Amino acid sequence: xxxxxxxxxxxxxxxxxxxxxxxxxxxxxxxxxxxxxxxxxxxxxxxxxxxxxxxxxxxxxxxxxxxxxxxxxxxxxxxxxxxxxxxxxxxxxxxxxxxxxxxxxxxxxxxxxxxxxxxxxxxxxxxxxxxxxxxxxxxxxxxxxxxxxxxxxxxxxxxxxxxxxxxxxxxxxxxxxxxxxxxxxxxxxxxxxxxxxxxxxxxxxxxxxxxxxxxxxxxxxxxxxxxxxxxxxxxxxxxxxxxxxxxxxxxxxxxxxxxxxxxxxxxxxxxxxxxxxxxxxxxxxxxxxxxxxxxxxxxxxxxxxxxxxxxxxxxxxxxxxxxxxxxxxxxxxxxxxxxxxxxxxxxxxxxxxxxxxxxxxxxxxxxxxxxxxxxxxxxxxxxxxxxxxxxxxxxx
Amino acid sequence: xxxxxxxxxxxxxxxxxxxxxxxxxxxxxxxxxxxxxxxxxxxxxxxxxxxxxxxxxxxxxxxxxxxxxxxxxxxxxxxxxxxxxxxxxxxxxxxxxxxxxxxxxxxxxxxxxxxxxxxxxxxxxxxxxxxxxxxxxxxxxxxxxxxxxxxxxxxxxxxxxxxxxxxxxxxxxxxxxxxxxxxxxxxxxxxxxxxxxxxxxxxxx
Numbered sequence: 001x002x003x004x005x006x007x008x009x010x011x012x013x014x015x016x017x018x019x020x021x022x023x024x025x026x027x028x029x030x031x032x033x034x035x036x037x038x039x040x041x042x043x044x045x046x047x048x049x050x051x052x053x054x055x056x057x058x059x060x061x062x063x064x065x066x067x068x069x070x071x072x073x074x075x076x077x078x079x080x081x082x083x084x085x086x087x088x089x090x091x092x093x094x095x096x097x098x099x100x101x102x103x104x105x106x107x108x109x110x111x112x113x114x115x116x117x118x119x120x121x122x123x124x125x126x127x128x129x130x131x132x133x134x135x136x137x138x139x140x141x142x143x144x145x146x147x148x149x150x151x152x153x154x155x156x157x158x159x160x161x162x163x164x165x166x167x168x169x170x171x172x173x174x175x176x177x178x179x180x181x182x183x184x185x186x187x188x189x190x191x192x193x194x195x196x197x198x199x200x201x202x203x204x205x206x207x208x209x210x211x212x213x214x215x216x217x218x219x220x221x222x223x224x225x226x227x228x229x230x231x232x233x234x235x236x237x238x239x240x241x242x243x244x245x246x247x248x249x250x251x252x253x254x255x256x257x258x259x260x261x262x263x264x265x266x267x268x269x270x271x272x273x274x275x276x277x278x279x280x281x282x283x284x285x286x287x288x289x290x291x292x293x294x295x296x297x298x299x300x301x302x303x304x305x306x307x308x309x310x311x312x313x314x315x316x317x318x319x320x321x322x323x324x325x326x327x328x329x330x331x332x333x334x335x336x337x338x339x340x341x342x343x344x345x346x347x348x349x350x351x352x353x354x355x356x357x358x359x360x361x362x363x364x365x366x367x368x369x370x371x372x373x374x375x376x377x378x379x380x381x382x383x384x385x386x387x388x389x390x391x392x393x394x395x396x
Numbered sequence: 397x398x399x400x401x402x403x404x405x406x407x408x409x410x411x412x413x414x415x416x417x418x419x420x421x422x423x424x425x426x427x428x429x430x431x432x433x434x435x436x437x438x439x440x441x442x443x444x445x446x447x448x449x450x451x452x453x454x455x456x457x458x459x460x461x462x463x464x465x466x467x468x469x470x471x472x473x474x475x476x477x478x479x480x481x482x483x484x485x486x487x488x489x490x491x492x493x494x495x496x497x498x499x500x501x502x503x504x505x506x507x508x509x510x511x512x513x514x515x516x517x518x519x520x521x522x523x524x525x526x527x528x529x530x531x532x533x534x535x536x537x538x539x540x541x542x543x544x545x546x547x548x549x550x551x552x553x554x555x556x557x558x559x560x561x562x563x564x565x566x567x568x569x570x571x572x573x574x575x576x577x578x579x580x581x582x583x584x585x586x587x588x589x590x591x592x593x594x595x596x597x598x599x600x601x
């Protein structure tokens with residue numbers, strides 16, 4: 001059975017005398033609230049159960065990375081940008097590296113590109129699994145969280161085995177991936193490729209994840225309460241989404257089959273066979289479903305990549321002190337949350353002259369005042385959660 | 397070793413026409429600006445009076461319906477943070493915005509110049525609703541006022557905050573208030589006379 005909002009509204013109106021003028025109430029949600037994925041504050045003006053308007057208050061996580069980047073060198077910035085969207089830290093590094101490499105006209109060895117691609121897709125699955133767990137939790141279903149986080153652990157272990165970091169890998173270098181472990185005169189320098197057994201463990205992990213995705217689908221798609229709370233709730237028309245800059249799974253949920261992996265050449269995705277899942281109605285349910293389907297596609301990409309990874313060097317020749325020639329470019333990538341890009345302006349020095357960070361979640365939640373206007377109070381959480389944002393990615 | 401597509405793209409930027417040249421010319425012709433291709437990024441510069449019109453044409457005629465971002469670059473020779481520019485530039489604020497399509501993957505970065513004193517530009521909120529927050533961010537970070545913005549006001553900074561942090565004249569305050577913590581452990585080098593001064597002039601480096 002689906003809940004008919006109009007029916008509820010009529011019922012609530014019937015029990016209240018028409019002459020009784022109810023004053024609008026201000027409902028403050030956050031900044032500390034389990035469903036805000038960090039510190040986001042919503043100031044909602046509500047009339048009974050109906051939301052008049054919502055004003056998001058952001059900036060609690062603002063760390064000033066754009067300013068900080070102007071006083072850091074290119075290799076140092078990798079450590080900063082890991083922390084933008086910390087749920088998929090690895091994926092944040094890629095567009096920045098590609099932007100710097102474009103200006104330096106460096107060719108990245110194929111093996112390094114494949115390693116980047118495999119780890120990026122792992123970051124995507126891991127980010128989507130967090131969503132798969134946290135979204136039902138916000139709607140009151142606790143079980144999927146355990147299923148999702150158990151499998152995410154496999155990916156974090158694999159990421160850690162390659163990069164040494166679970167959330168902030170800091171693994172990419174301009175011209176490739178981290179080629180050598182140990183530095184300085186006292187430590188022994190050892191060439192560092194993928195750890196032994198990585199492909200076998202990855203293949204096993206992919207099998208488990210595709211099984212877990214089936215389980216999650218059973219668990220959530222068969223749950224009548226979740227269906228009732230998400231189907232037809234928070235409908236986002238594609239043209240509105242585009243005008244607000246909503247990207248990634250959120251706009252694909254509205255039926256737009258657009259994926260930057262297919263049109264931008266930042267990693268060799270053109271050699272892989274994968275589909276772009278899209279939703280039909282643009283509601284919260286479709287956004288959930290698109291992410292579920294994207295996990296399956298990413299599993300497929302990783303399986304193809306570990307079959308076809310070429311051998312070769314991990315790092316192309318770069319000078320010891322990285323200086324990026326003067327120039328500017330914008331490089332964007334399909335991150336788990338949507339379009340992540342860097343507008344890099346270099347003046348030929350060791351650090352950027354200006355680095356504009358275009359993060360996906362910032363534009364994705366700028367839709368909140370539009371999409372929450374007129375909804376019911378409990379739907380705030382259902383809609384907000386379906387947009388899958390991280391406050392570090394909003395505030396930067 | 398064979399070249400991957402992305403690699404061959406960057407090598408083609410110098411000789412021969414760029415694959416994006418036709419698209420860049422088409423956009424520049426439609427909006428009345430000048431196009432350049434910067435490492436696979438099409439940048440079209442327009443006069444400030446054409447700023448809103450260019451975006452309208454991009455959205456309605458060129459099918460660039462997706463609003464990616466809006467921001468600014470402060471070009472200045474005198475800087476309070478970071479390295480100064482190697483070349484003399486006329487001090488100005490460059491307003492940039494990027495819009496794209498949702499089919500071919502085409503995108504354009506529009507650019508226009510604003511004076512440093514009281515920079516002001518018409519708002520794009522009517523054209524792209526997503527410009528709302530981006531313009532609020534650019535307003536507080538660069539001091540640009542967007543005429544006709546429906547909801548001006550600070551996005552990140554507290555209301556009483558003074559200054560515009562992303563201007564090159566704005567120092568990194570945290571290093572002025574508290575010196576680099578590692579510095580206390582370091583004994584001054586013998587030939588570094590006073591010993592108090594950090595090795596570089598600019599705080600935060």
